[in-house]
Amino acid sequence: xxxxxxVITVGDLGEFGVVNRITAQLPQGxxxxxxxxxxxxxxxxxxxxxxxxxxxxxxxxxxxxxxxxGYDVGRKAAAQNLADVAAxxxxxxxxxxxxxxPADLPVSWLDELTAGFADECGVVGASVAGGDVTRCDLVVLxxxxxxxxxxxxxxxxxGARPGHVVAVAGRLGHAAxxxxxxxxxxxxxxxxxxxxxxxxxxxxxxxxxGAEAAELGASAMLDVSDxxxxxxxxxxxxxxxxxxxxxxxxxxxxxxxxxxAAAKELGADPLEWVLSGGEDHALAAVFPAEVSxxxxxxxxxxxxxxxxxxxRGREIGHRGWDHFR
Amino acid sequence: xxxxxxVITVGDLGEFGVVNRITAQLPQGxxxxxxxxxxxxxxxxxxxxxxxxxxxxxxxxxxxxxxxxGYDVGRKAAAQNLADVAAxxxxxxxxxxxxxxPADLPVSWLDELTAGFADECGVVGASVAGGDVTRCDLVVLxxxxxxxxxxxxxxxxxGARPGHVVAVAGRLGHAAxxxxxxxxxxxxxxxxxxxxxxxxxxxxxxxxxGAEAAELGASAMLDVSDxxxxxxxxxxxxxxxxxxxxxxxxxxxxxxxxxxAAAKELGADPLEWVLSGGEDHALAAVFPAEVSxxxxxxxxxxxxxxxxxxxRGREIGHRGWDHFR
Numbered sequence: 108x109x110x111x112x113x114v115i116t117v118g119d120l121g122e123f124g125v126v127n128r129i130t131a132q133l134p135q136g137x138x139x140x141x142x143x144x145x146x147x148x149x150x151x152x153x154x155x156x157x158x159x160x161x162x163x164x165x166x167x168x169x170x171x172x173x174x175x176x177g178y179d180v181g182r183k184a185a186a187q188n189l190a191d192v193a194a195x196x197x198x199x200x201x202x203x204x205x206x207x208x209p210a211d212l213p214v215s216w217l218d219e220l221t222a223g224f225a226d227e228c229g230v231v232g233a234s235v236a237g238g239d240v241t242r243c244d245l246v247v248l249x250x251x252x253x254x255x256x257x258x259x260x261x262x263x264x265x266g267a268r269p270g271h272v273v274a275v276a277g278r279l280g281h282a283a284x285x286x287x288x289x290x291x292x293x294x295x296x297x298x299x300x301x302x303x304x305x306x307x308x309x310x311x312x313x314x315x316x317g318a319e320a321a322e323l324g325a326s327a328m329l330d331v332s333d334x335x336x337x338x339x340x341x342x343x344x345x346x347x348x349x350x351x352x353x354x355x356x357x358x359x360x361x362x363x364x365x366x367x368a369a370a371k372e373l374g375a376d377p378l379e380w381v382l383s384g385g386e387d388h389a390l391a392a393v394f395p396a397e398v399s400x401x402x403x404x405x406x407x408x409x410x411x412x413x414x415x416x417x418x419r420g421r422e423i424g425h426r427g428w429d430h431f432r
Numbered sequence: 433x434x435x436x437x438x439v440i441t442v443g444d445l446g447e448f449g450v451v452n453r454i455t456a457q458l459p460q461g462x463x464x465x466x467x468x469x470x471x472x473x474x475x476x477x478x479x480x481x482x483x484x485x486x487x488x489x490x491x492x493x494x495x496x497x498x499x500x501x502g503y504d505v506g507r508k509a510a511a512q513n514l515a516d517v518a519a520x521x522x523x524x525x526x527x528x529x530x531x532x533x534p535a536d537l538p539v540s541w542l543d544e545l546t547a548g549f550a551d552e553c554g555v556v557g558a559s560v561a562g563g564d565v566t567r568c569d570l571v572v573l574x575x576x577x578x579x580x581x582x583x584x585x586x587x588x589x590x591g592a593r594p595g596h597v598v599a600v601a602g603r604l605g606h607a608a609x610x611x612x613x614x615x616x617x618x619x620x621x622x623x624x625x626x627x628x629x630x631x632x633x634x635x636x637x638x639x640x641x642g643a644e645a646a647e648l649g650a651s652a653m654l655d656v657s658d659x660x661x662x663x664x665x666x667x668x669x670x671x672x673x674x675x676x677x678x679x680x681x682x683x684x685x686x687x688x689x690x691x692x693a694a695a696k697e698l699g700a701d702p703l704e705w706v707l708s709g710g711e712d713h714a715l716a717a718v719f720p721a722e723v724s725x726x727x728x729x730x731x732x733x734x735x736x737x738x739x740x741x742x743x744r745g746r747e748i749g750h751r752g753w754d755h756f757r
Contacts, residue, residue, distance in 0.1 A: 236484070
């Protein structure tokens, strides 16, 4: 009979038990020349360059254990870093992950987290090739993604020129709609609302569109992590241009079922989520006007001379997320 | 007159102010093809592979702001990751750093931290090429190092064979001696004691000895982060061998002034610090017996058939650091 304490925790396993348990669950892909277990991993960088991006995710700030399962936290943490690499036009090859874990964290939560990382990496053929485990009162994830540019020039934020078009691949507003539903504490009992909450818990970045955009000749690109207006502001500043968005072009995003259903439920303006909500990790790119874009890219505006990002006919309010405000 | 509040904090600057302030202080070396400011950095990987290692450092667990200045925290955080890459036989090229910062952190502390990272990278010609900033109640550092193997095979933990010799480059016991002095709260008023405390605050890894060992034909190598006995245990297990250490060979380490002075002050056994103290980030390597070792490598034992790490004539007690015990 187990009465007092049935849950196996991270503290029960100890540091090396945790490391062994995690690494046993991580398949290693072709790009990994040396995986977990030594001082460093060795990853293939076939064109002699490696794209690298890192993010820190803190429990209570980037995720809540009462709102998201370990599996979803793992998928989201992997996704946001893999998307950063894809936004350079690179193919993600590997992650390395530093884990801060409370000693009383159930091992089942850690197993879920690991599975989430492995599955999201599997979507793009990448692997978790190494990491570090330490004790912390909160769950903290330090995630670094590596990627291979395949001989292509990296797509920067600074190449947008007047006359180019602005396009988006992936979702906008889902994560913000789901977050608003969770914060409001409303009953999530329809497919549309459930999809919005799922969108908050687990983004779905259009990874392949990154290399695709680079091959199509994109002049600028980034992933939408803090909100489209704010993130396009980085492109406008880096490129020294004005970006004019067409509100009518966002109908495809505002009428997507999860966003529309959540807006109706909360009496909110879905365009606000679409323009200012972060964490969907869509890709926003700028292309010369003559480029013929595939269906995965939705044109939402154009580049003009000047500065700043404007939405025609609309006052812009909140512009996204500052981690210290 | 400034009465209530004279200290500029991270919260005053905001996320983008912090990022701009940090990046303005970071010189970029030759290996950096694209530095901070985009979704990812791009680092040269001239031989088509990249060595990559990551660590998470948590305030209160890996450093204390009342014991170490921001500058020393930056140097130490950089050093321990650069040493991991060096321990593969690679030349460190770049770091990316995720920073979790309290809003009330003085900007002066952040400036010091940044300078520490930049200076430690400068020792090996590497650069902080990118990062991420987010708010956190504690200072959290997620540090990832990249390195170039220069066409050499990575030196793993698994290549030690009976008859090989075990050697150490760098310091042992300094960080443990300094930590013991700080914890005891004794007056640190002699050059030897001050040097021990400095050794705790700032390791001095023998970076160049990593590539040197690879070129000399080292069969196994790692950096000493958790204590020599514990870390050599990884080599013994991975290689399927027994490692026999000669206590007399450690005299050069136990009589080093900082270690000897601290041991005398506290009535402690210096060999315990030398064998079990972590955080000096020495390199421990195994070489075929016929290799002629330069002076930077001190032979401390040999490899035999069997398992485990033993110190001839000595019972082994505490074996190093487990982050969950």
